[in-house]
Amino acid sequence: VGKIPPHRAAQTPEERAQELVYRALEVEGRLRVKLAREALRLWPDCADAWVVRAEEMPDPGRQVEFYRQAVAAGERALGPKPFAEDVGHFWGILQTRPYMRARNGLAGALWATGQSDEAITHWQDLLRLNPGDNQGVRDILVPRLIELRRDEEAEAVLTGYPEDRSAMLSYSRALVEYRRSGDGDAAQATLEIAVRGNPHVIKYLTGGTAMPQFLPASYRLGSEDEAQLAAAALAPAWQASENAVEWLRRSRRLRKKGIEETRRRVKRRRR
Numbered sequence: 001v002g003k004i005p006p007h008r009a010a011q012t013p014e015e016r017a018q019e020l021v022y023r024a025l026e027v028e029g030r031l032r033v034k035l036a037r038e039a040l041r042l043w044p045d046c047a048d049a050w051v052v053r054a055e056e057m058p059d060p061g062r063q064v065e066f067y068r069q070a071v072a073a074g075e076r077a078l079g080p081k082p083f084a085e086d087v088g089h090f091w092g093i094l095q096t097r098p099y100m101r102a103r104n105g106l107a108g109a110l111w112a113t114g115q116s117d118e119a120i121t122h123w124q125d126l127l128r129l130n131p132g133d134n135q136g137v138r139d140i141l142v143p144r145l146i147e148l149r150r151d152e153e154a155e156a157v158l159t160g161y162p163e164d165r166s167a168m169l170s171y172s173r174a175l176v177e178y179r180r181s182g183d184g185d186a187a188q189a190t191l192e193i194a195v196r197g198n199p200h201v202i203k204y205l206t207g208g209t210a211m212p213q214f215l216p217a218s219y220r221l222g223s224e225d226e227a228q229l230a231a232a233a234l235a236p237a238w239q240a241s242e243n244a245v246e247w248l249r250r251s252r253r254l255r256k257k258g259i260e261e262t263r264r265r266v267k268r269r270r271r
Helices: 013-024 030-042 047-055 060-078 081-085 094-112 116-129 137-147 151-159 167-181 185-197 201-205 224-239 244-270
Strands: none
Touching (some): 047 060, 060 094, 094 116, 094 137, 116 151, 137 224, 167 201, 167 224, 185 244, 201 224, 224 244
């Protein structure tokens, strides 16, 4: 009707705490931490407030502790019912999202501190809770699994998203296939699909082009930005795979040679 509905003021401690978190996300530095602490004084089970504190904590060990507090708070706030009844579409329930954010953050902090097995367990369980993967967990999990040489688990995740043709997963598929079958037709075909989707990734993975100092915050499919993000995540896995980077270089040279020959044939026909 052309009128803005009146905003209902937060009334419960939980609502007031969440409003403080929203305010904290709009500021930086010490004020952000102060607002998160105030939120936790109002409601100790405010998972998002614990996440803010974790994100602002420079000490890696304490950051893990804060993320653990965030996950525990999220579990208490939700209670057992969603974990029993809503597995498979967890993200679709608004109340679960602070918990999901907290757990994803915990997995990242664990990985950064060398606790890789526990980190992998959290990411895998996030996909179990929400296979739709609104958080993009698969883009984090698959490169990590390959890096740890847990190829069967990586392939299981990839199989669950056959329509995902992003550079991250396409080049992961190529690497898994190469490690399984070597430089054969299957690996070449898988790599060709990846290159068609985003040809820029190879030059970053092989060192032909230097990575930028700062990674992009967003991307579109097939772009240089996507290539940089994919290469940054996948580089450790490719470099740890025997002869894999050299295989990429060789494939890139052959591809360039094929393109040049095609261009020459087209020119001859036009003459």
